[in-house]
Amino acid sequence: MVNFGNTCYINSSLQALFHVPAFVNWLQSESRHLQECNGESIGDCIICAMYRTYKSSQNILGIVIKPILIYRRLKYICNHFAYGREEDAHEFMRYLLHSMEEAYLAGYIGEKLDTFSRETTPINQIFGGYIRTEVTCSECGSVSTTFQHCQDFLLDIEHVSTVDDALDDYFSTERLDGDDAYYCRGCNKKVVATRKFSLEKNPQVLCLQFKRFNFSGRKIEKHVTISERLDITRFLCPSSAHHSSEPLIYHLVSMVTHIGLSVKSGHYTAVAGMCAGHYFEFDDKLVYHMSVSEVLETNAYILLYECEPCEEPEDSLASQQREGCTTATRRIKHNNR
Ligand SMILES: [Zn+2]
Ligand SMILES: [Zn+2]
Numbered sequence: 001m002v003n004f005g006n007t008c009y010i011n012s013s014l015q016a017l018f019h020v021p022a023f024v025n026w027l028q029s030e031s032r033h034l035q036e037c038n039g040e041s042i043g044d045c046i047i048c049a050m051y052r053t054y055k056s057s058q059n060i061l062g063i064v065i066k067p068i069l070i071y072r073r074l075k076y077i078c079n080h081f082a083y084g085r086e087e088d089a090h091e092f093m094r095y096l097l098h099s100m101e102e103a104y105l106a107g108y109i110g111e112k113l114d115t116f117s118r119e120t121t122p123i124n125q126i127f128g129g130y131i132r133t134e135v136t137c138s139e140c141g142s143v144s145t146t147f148q149h150c151q152d153f154l155l156d157i158e159h160v161s162t163v164d165d166a167l168d169d170y171f172s173t174e175r176l177d178g179d180d181a182y183y184c185r186g187c188n189k190k191v192v193a194t195r196k197f198s199l200e201k202n203p204q205v206l207c208l209q210f211k212r213f214n215f216s217g218r219k220i221e222k223h224v225t226i227s228e229r230l231d232i233t234r235f236l237c238p239s240s241a242h243h244s245s246e247p248l249i250y251h252l253v254s255m256v257t258h259i260g261l262s263v264k265s266g267h268y269t270a271v272a273g274m275c276a277g278h279y280f281e282f283d284d285k286l287v288y289h290m291s292v293s294e295v296l297e298t299n300a301y302i303l304l305y306e307c308e309p310c311e312e313p314e315d316s317l318a319s320q321q322r323e324g325c326t327t328a329t330r331r332i333k334h335n336n337r
Contacts, residue, residue: 001057002066003284009089010074012268013096014067015282016254018054019272020304022126022204027051030122033107046073046096047103064285070096089256089268090152090209090302097123097151119149127151129203132237135176137184138192147200152207162225163208163303171197171235198237206232206250206305213263221261223299228252228292230305246310252295256302271295 001011017023027050037048049069056065074081078095081087101123105113119128128151135144155166174195176182182193212220230250236243253273260266270282271290279290 001282001284002064004066004068004071005084006086007067007071008268008284009087009092010067010070011284012256012270012282013089013093014053014057014070015270015272016256016302016304017093017096018057019254019270019274020126020205020306021253022306024054026122026126027054033104036107044076045103046070046077046099049073050096050100073099086264086266088213088263089258093207093256093302094152097127124149124151126205127203127207130200132198132200132240134196134198135182136194136196137182137187138194140184140186142184142186151203152209154209154211157210157212157220157222157224160224163227163230166208166210166224167230167232167235171199173197198240199232199235200237200240201242202232202236202248202307204307205253206230206303206307208303208305210301210303212258212301219258219261219263219266221299223297226252226255226296226298226300226303228296244310249308250305251308252303253306254304255298255300257298258301259299268301271298271300 001014003011027047030047030051033047034051037045053065053067053069059065070077074083077099078087078092081092081095101121104121104123105118128149131148131150133146133148136142153167153170155163155170157166160166160169176193176195181190182195183189184191184193210224214220228251230252231247232250233247236248251273255271257269257271258266259269267283269284271279272282273279277292279292279295281288281290
């Protein structure tokens with residue numbers, strides 16, 4: 001992909017997304033949208049722009065493409081981004097997916113969808129999950145449970161050395177004490193409590209971001225060991241409607257890397273797996289083959305893992321997921337995490 005001047009964050013985000021099978025399958029199967037959009041509005045729609053950019057990237061001649069349809073919509077995707085300035089790839093990816101969701105929902109504008117229905121877009125079915133938070137009062141033992149919708153996991157890396165440790169840290173139990181003490185309605189006062197996080201529903205595609213940039217934009221350069229496969233079974237809540245006896249295994253499909261000292265300077269590239277054990281690095285218009293060991297030694301910034309299908313028969317799994325979704329959705333409340 002051609003760099004239009006500090007647009008490596010766009011190129012690497014697009015390359016990372018274009019190598020997520022679930023995302024690409026959806027983009028190609030969006031027949032209702034593509035048909036309805038095929039008229040006058042094609043110039044404005046971000047879903048159509050993404051579809052056409054993806055199709056142009058699939059030319060068999062290996063021609064370098066210009067992701068101009070996305071570049072031109074930068075202000076629509078994220079109003080505070082500036083042309084010609086290096087921006088944060090993770091922020092861009094989030095805004096891009098959000099604008100695709102908004103474009104999708106625009107097709108249902110007359111239907112007055114509630115919040116929960118708005119969380120059932122295809123983008124959400126791919127990247128969305130729910131986190132269960134349980135706060136337990138240390139005095140009366142009452143448990144307050146809330147659910148939060150999430151599309152990515154922002155992982156602290158300062159005190160960990162592997163992606164597994166970073167996830168363990170994310171889902172670790174916190175003690176709420178002192179200034180953070182919890183107001184228990186049963187006890188009618190502030191009390192010491194514990195807060196436990198678990199997965200109520202796992203996303204089909206797990207998007208992990210390593211918090212490499214602090215508030216001032218300075219970078220944490222350390223290497224965090226990543227693995228091709230991730231087992232996140234231990235984070236799924238045992239009482240979740242989505243719990244099954246099968247392990248929850250994910251495999252790495254793509255990632256975005258950052259080279260440089262701060263969020264506003266440096267260079268982004270993407271790394272993506274093509275087929276069994278073959279990875280490529282996408283550095284604007286250059287593409288290199290990478291060995292597995294080179295991939296695992298990369299200082300990743302954003303990691304995209306896709307869930308591997310479990311052994312259950314497809315029919316029963318699909319009906320369970322439908323049931324589970326409805327149950328979870330009815331119970332969702334938001335919290336402030
Ligand atoms: Zn469209
Ligand atoms: Zn209490």
